[in-house]
Amino acid sequence: MRDFNKLKKLYWLQLLAVFLLGGYLLFFGQWRIESNLLSILPHSAQQQDFSAAEHALFKRKSQQLIVLIAGDNALKAHDALAVKVHDVANVSIAPLTEPSLTDIAEFYSPFRHNFLTSSYLEHLDNSQALAQLATKQIIQVANPFVSETIATAPRLNLADYLQVALSNLADVEFDQGVAFVNVQGQRYLLSRLQVTLDGLDLNTSVDISAKLQQLFNDIRAAEQVELIYSGILFHTAESTSQAKAEISTFGVLSLVAVLLLIWSAFRSMLPLLSALLVLSIACAYGFIAILLFFQSLHLLTLVFAITLIGVVIDYCFHALVYADRQRKHQQEHEGHPLTKPLVLGFITTAIGYFILVFSPLSLLSQVAVFMIFGLLGALITVLFLLPQLKGFSKITCSPFSLTFSQQGITLFSKVFNHKKAAIALLTLALILLTVLAPIKFNDDVRLLNSSPKWLIDQEVNVAKALSYQNSQRLIIRAKTAQEMLEFQEQVIDQVLASQADIRVKGINKLLPSIKRQQQHYALLAKADQQGNFQAVLALSGLNDPINAFKPLTFQNFLQGPLAEIAQSYTAYYDTENGLEYASWLEFSQVPLSADNLLWLAENPHVSLYDTASDVSDALGQYRQEILWLLASALVAVVVILFAKYGLKAGALSAIATIGSALLALTLSQLFSSHLNIFNLLAVLLIIALAIDYVIFYQEHGLQVKTFLAISLSALSSAAVFGILVFSATPAVSSFGLTVMIGIVSIFILAPISAKNINLSEMGRS
Amino acid sequence: MIHLERINAIAVMLLMVAICFSAGAFAESHQHEQSKILALSAVPIASGSFVQRKYFKVLKHPIKSQGELYFDVSIGLLWQTEQPIYSALLLKKSGLFTENDNGDSQEIKSASAISQVLLDIMSGDSEKLAKNFTINASAIDHCLSLTPKLTQLAKIIDNVQLCHIDTPEKNQQNLNDINHIILHEHSGNRTEITLQLTPMTMLPEAVRARLQ
Structure with a gap:
């Protein structure tokens, strides 16, 4: 007792x-409360290695919301959204800006001998073919790339290069300063909203989501437009x-x-x-x-x-x-x-x-x-x-x-x-x-998704409109920026060697590695010495002596007119072992082949970014x-x-x-x-x-x-x-x-x- | 006296109301007026030839090219250069494409604006031109000056001149037919295009197939 x-x-x-x-x-x-299912699920070893790179590359994007508007009054609705979104606390417009071609041409001009498209590379030893390539460009009706570069780069290799590099990234077009995408003949005006609070708590997410959805509904009703949106915030x-x-x-x-x-x-x-x-x-x-x-x-x-x-x-x-x-x-x-x-x-x-x-x-x-x-x-x-x-x-x-x-x-x-x-x-x-009923297991995490169907459908529609629905993304990380660019080129070369039809979206064209720039410079200089550019230069009657090699560096690029694109595709971040650099590439049109996936899986610098x-x-x-x-x-x-x-x-x-x-x-x-x-x-x-x-x-x-x-x-x-x-x-x-x-x-x-x-x-x- | 003042007040109010209404209607009527200034002959389907001269500020002589063209506003435009080298530009519903000698086509993204303007001019789509351009009389006889309203176009083109030039080889022309186009770029470069068009009821099947 x-x-x-x-x-x-x-x-x-x-x-x-x-x-x-x-x-x-x-x-x-x-302590804090979480509701994202992915945050509590396990991560593979490779994912853990790349988590810092992933965080640096996609953290800001994960707090972005995309709104697409179509219809007769789409522009009015787009403008109304830009004004009224300021009434929603912690959300602001993240403007999509179109870089000026004149600025781009001027920026690339000092490095003009370092860039060659595959068409130029293919015909460097053929004076006549090079002349044809240049003529085709020069006779195009108001080709802005030619207009902007002919004075400084009369070989027109830069005009050709910029046209290919920029059009490769251009899923989004601009009209009157408004970004848009065309989906099966229908024009969708694109707005990007940024959630400005870091470490959003759940109640704030619910509050912002409710206010935004109310705003979207009001705009739909007032302007009779189709408005679709996507963003992690809505799922949270x-x-x-x-x-x-x-x-x-x-x-x-x-x-x-x-x-x-x-x-x-x-x-x-x-x-x-x-x-x-x-x-x-x-x-x-x-x-x-x-x-x-x-x-x-x-x-x-x-x-x-x-x-x-x-x-x-x-x-x-x-x-x-x-x-x-x-x-x-x-x-x-x-x-x-x-x-x-x-x-x-x-x-x-x-x-x-x-x-x-x-x-x-x-x-x-x-x-x-x-x-x-x-x-x-x-x-x-x-x-x-x-x-x-x-x-x-x-x-x-x-x-x-x-x-x-x-x-x-x-x-x-x-x-x-x-x-x-x-x-x-x-x-x-x-x-x-x-x-x-034989026991069958299905481990697909998407089957555990509890988001409502209407929200998933909107997400799919936005992904289709922005052409990333069936794309595969790769993350590349390295100790230096140049290493990162070189790894990126190795990956692209490997994939394109067996899958020529695949579309690659990345910063690789706009910013090749110094190694690649040097290769192109050497090839161009050699062709020039052999007189293969004489016919091309004769078209304009202009001279363009080839000076000593001057590389376009990652740092140069970050200060240029395409800095926004650089920030979108690359990131650098502190780790225990010092600074690291990361970039991402998107492959679409054709899925990566099993052989290429195997090659990528064995590459320690690359990770397929497919969380699901x-x-x-x-x-x-x-x-x-x-x-x-x-x-x-x-x-x-x-x-x-x-x-x-x-x-x-x-x-x-x-x-x-x-x-x-x-x-x-x-x-x-x-x-x-x-x-x-x-x-x-x-x-x-x-x-x-x-x-x-x-x-x-x-x-x-x-x-x-x-x-x-x-x-x-x-x-x-x-x-x-x-x-x-x-x-x-x-x-x-x-x-x-x-x-x-x-x-x-x-x-x-x-x-x-x-x-x-x-x-x-x-x-x- | 009071009666007169009231009448004046009512008149002023009516005037203000009229001004308000007319301000709303102004934009629409202005566009309509602009399209009337243009008054181009509508040519929905045609074929023809062109001679293009490109004047670059940095070059002493223009670069000349010439070729054939076909258009049907419902399907698109084929701009085929024959001289000095072969090249083909196809404006389809799905975008702008180049075609090489083998017939393989490749899309040129974000570059369809100029081709679309050419198609609008040649087909005489006054409404669309009035919507996208501010139209003024030009210092040159039989010419009109068009300034782009759209940023996308304005970034490339400073001004477009549409002219009717009497030539010995007239192609059923009247003053409303445009046969000379000058595209002035911001860079100071310009492209002059001389056209000779023949309206048709239907494009040749081979051309239609390329534009599909």
Whole structure:
């Protein structure tokens, strides 16, 4: 008794300490909330190597929003947007400017001998062909490239070069200073908006998104135009709103369902208040642990964390069902009858979740930490706080619940007596299900996208209009700017050698490496010495002596009229090893061939920038690891059950546990076209729950109170997890479906593991 | 007296209302007037020949080229240089293309504006020209001066002169037919094009196929 009092004091002390810590972390800790699904998914090793380059190249772009407007009043609508967008806080217009050709020609003029197009390169040794090339350009009606460069570069190699280099980048055209793109004869005016806040919090995203959408709707209605838009901000806002709605709706519905169950089982307020108290403390423990171990809390963690209610309530049900025995045990200085199964159950569940703590998916680490600490809080509260509540030991089960339990036992005792038949039926069902719906996994992360269809459709339309829908992007990084340009040229040469039809978009033409410029300079000088340019120069009668080589450098380029393009395609950033340079290339029209992809994969300076497929690959690998983890967990479970309860009982317990896990997987496959990693994660939880049930049946036998507690647990868990099936986030609904099926399966299968039917206990009840 | 003052006040108000209305209508009527000044003969489909002289500030002599042209406003323009070398420029619905001797075509992005202007001039699309240019009388007889309104054009061309020059070989001309075009560039360079057009009801099938 004295020991119990000491433990009570200890309980209050630790509760005080935990809450003080929580208060400190909440108000003084550095934490933030995230809602981007990609931020919590795993990254491949190559992605991690290139993450700094990726961040430097695309960070600013990720905060940009694109708006396309078409229709008779498109210009009016475009102007209205430019004016009214200033009313939306933290958003500004990022103007698209068209560089002046005169400035460009003047800028390139000192380096004019360093640039040769493929047409010039091909004909350098043929004076007549060179003259034809130049004549073709010179007779073109008002060719601005010729007009601007003929005086300084009469070989017209620069005119030809600039025309090719600039037209290669020109998906966007300009009219009256307004950028536009033509899509199947339809002109879309293009506006680019920049979100000006760094580290946008979720509520601000929702606010900005709502205001912008309202503005877009107003403009559509006023000007009768087609207006489409895209940007990460809109996806963040949608997923935030969705997650918030689900947390509140599912949370309240789960709580109401659980409270109704408690009321129907005990018909008194104290069990309700006790359950609420345990749930609150468990949630607080889980939340404080997240604040302690993580810098950011993902909203999806909270959606998954609703499941804590389902497991914690199990502890409450066991405590409430056995409440009347506690005083007796305390008076008789006996151990609490629940201590052993609850602690054993907690340890097995915690071990299951503990493995997930080290998962590369930060979402799972967060959920695991939340669950372990939440369950720990619930366990110690159930064991040390609930018995102290006044009137707790007088809690009794309602006659209705006892009758229900007795009927349940009667039903299950029949199953209990036909164990072999039940096991045979289970085996048959599993075989049939495997044949009918063979298990198929699909790791494509895009299938987990929870953005609404209308938003995805707009994104696709904008991507089509700006010609990047079916493009592939490469990131190139290097220690110096020249290395970066050389790697870029190596990549392009490699790809074009086998795929001449592919379109390459990048800064490579406008800024070749010094090495390449020197090669072209040498070739041009040699052709000139051989007199191959005489006919060309005769066309204009102008002279252009070739002076010493002068390279166009990266630094020169950044200060030139095309600096905006340079900043769009290149970046430099600090790393642990000093400054690094990165650029990106876009390939379109033809997909990169398997050979080229293989070559690129082996090149340490290049990474294919395809976040979706990178994450999908990582998810695939991680799924394999989880499958191994599941197999090991099942082996461990079998070993523990055999060791603890002997061969026969251990085997029956193992069949119930493994059988329910397999049923959950196969039935989930039957109800959905494919499985994903979240179905497997659900199986881990099922195993943890199944062990709890099996341990209780092993410890107490199939008797009224155990059956009642387990029934209430199963019903509450089914309600809590079942509701997740309705989540709009595919990850959450997959998880919910499998766990719900698993719980029903455990509920049906677990009694076959019971060591006996405790009829005397039945009689006493 | 009071009666007269009221009448005056009403008259002033009516005048103001009239000014407001007419200001709104001004832009439209001005454009209409401009297109009337042009009053070009509409030639939706035609073939013909051209002689082009390019005058570069830095060159003493112009660079001369000549060739054939075909257009149908509904499908596009073929501008085919025969002398001094063969080259073909095709303005299609889908953009501007060059064609080499083998018939392989390559798109020239963001460069269709000038070709479109030529097509508008030759086909006599006064409305479109009035929309895209400010039209004034030229110091030269039988010529009009067009200043681009569109930035895209204004960046390349300073001014376009459309002229009717009486030549010995008249092609069913009247004063509304344009047969001489001068494109003045900002750089001081200019392109002079002399045209000889024959209206048609349909382009030859081979040309239509190239423009499709």
